[in-house]
Amino acid sequence: MRSVAVANQKGGVGKTTTAIHLAHGLALSGRRVALIDLDPQGNATLAIQSMGLDEAAGESGAEGVFALLRRVSGELWLLPSSGSSRNLGPDTKLDTRGLVRLSAELEKGGFEWLVVDCPPRMDHWGWAGLQLCQEVLIPVQAEFLAMQGLSQMLRTLEQAQAQFPGHGELMGVLVTMVDQRHPIARDVVQDLRQNLGPKVFESLIFRDMQLVEAASHGKTIFEYNLFCKGALAYADFVREVVHGRTSTR
Ligand SMILES: Nc1ncnc2c1ncn2[C@@H]1O[C@H](COP(=O)(O)OP(=O)(O)OP(=O)(O)O)[C@@H](O)[C@H]1O
Numbered sequence: 001m002r003s004v005a006v007a008n009q010k011g012g013v014g015k016t017t018t019a020i021h022l023a024h025g026l027a028l029s030g031r032r033v034a035l036i037d038l039d040p041q042g043n044a045t046l047a048i049q050s051m052g053l054d055e056a057a058g059e060s061g062a063e064g065v066f067a068l069l070r071r072v073s074g075e076l077w078l079l080p081s082s083g084s085s086r087n088l089g090p091d092t093k094l095d096t097r098g099l100v101r102l103s104a105e106l107e108k109g110g111f112e113w114l115v116v117d118c119p120p121r122m123d124h125w126g127w128a129g130l131q132l133c134q135e136v137l138i139p140v141q142a143e144f145l146a147m148q149g150l151s152q153m154l155r156t157l158e159q160a161q162a163q164f165p166g167h168g169e170l171m172g173v174l175v176t177m178v179d180q181r182h183p184i185a186r187d188v189v190q191d192l193r194q195n196l197g198p199k200v201f202e203s204l205i206f207r208d209m210q211l212v213e214a215a216s217h218g219k220t221i222f223e224y225n226l227f228c229k230g231a232l233a234y235a236d237f238v239r240e241v242v243h244g245r246t247s248t249r
């Protein structure tokens with residue numbers, strides 16, 4: 001099972017949007033995917049809540065961690081945020097060991113991908129995301145000084161790699177909210193590529209209000225409007241994750 005934490009200490013850079021579209025995109029390509037909403041704000045849970053979360057929890061007769069999972073759509077499963085549960089508040093103590101056990105059980109249960117949406121802080125929850133996953137995907141907003149903002153996160157990854165061997169490897173940096181009319185986006189991408197080379201995904205996520213609308217309707221863009229700029233960009237990104245770079249770009 002490949003496991004990836006979508007993380008960046010900076011807020012509002014597109015972590016949740018990226019996590020739900022990576023997870024749903026992989027599921028649409030036939031992979032069995034578990035998405036864990038590790039942010040007590042529960043944004044990922046809310047952003048896909050209209051896609052089938054209200055169905056019976058897990059598979060009938062499911063036990064242990066599988067009883068906590070909700071089937072969202074097809075092969076996409078969600079472990080909702082504890083903050084979004086009626087019984088648990090955002091202050092609920094985090095059971096990191098339970099989460100690590102859960103990851104092992106998911107693998108035994110035939111899951112091929114685990115995608116974790118992390119909060120914009122390296123608190124217990126953020127740290128648990130790095131501990132759970134072998135790889136880390138960092139969304140970075142296409143804006144002035146993007147590279148400086150990224151350095152803090154890269155230092156955090158080094159700490160995670162030292163503390164949890166085999167975890168916290170940089171899968172890549174994804175540039176989000178790219179405004180094509182703005183020349184700064186091109187400079188940001190160039191700067192990131194100079195510093196990180198092939199670790200910067202070729203796919204760029206363009207700014208598209210349809211992504212905001214989709215989330216407000218509780219759906220991914222793949223359900224809401226498959227042919228808008230945002231959907232095409234995320235589909236491109238998922239293809240790059242699965243098949244690697246294409247030389248046509
Ligand atoms: N490509 C995009 N184009 C336009 N709006 C976007 C795009 N990506 C994300 N957004 C919007 O920007 C806001 C922040 O995005 P998102 O919630 O994914 O970021 P985040 O990093 O998870 O935030 P937080 O740090 O609060 O968890 C949301 O309203 C989202 O709908």
Ligand SMILES: [Mg+2]
Nearest residue numbers: 015016039043
């Ligand atoms: Mg978020």
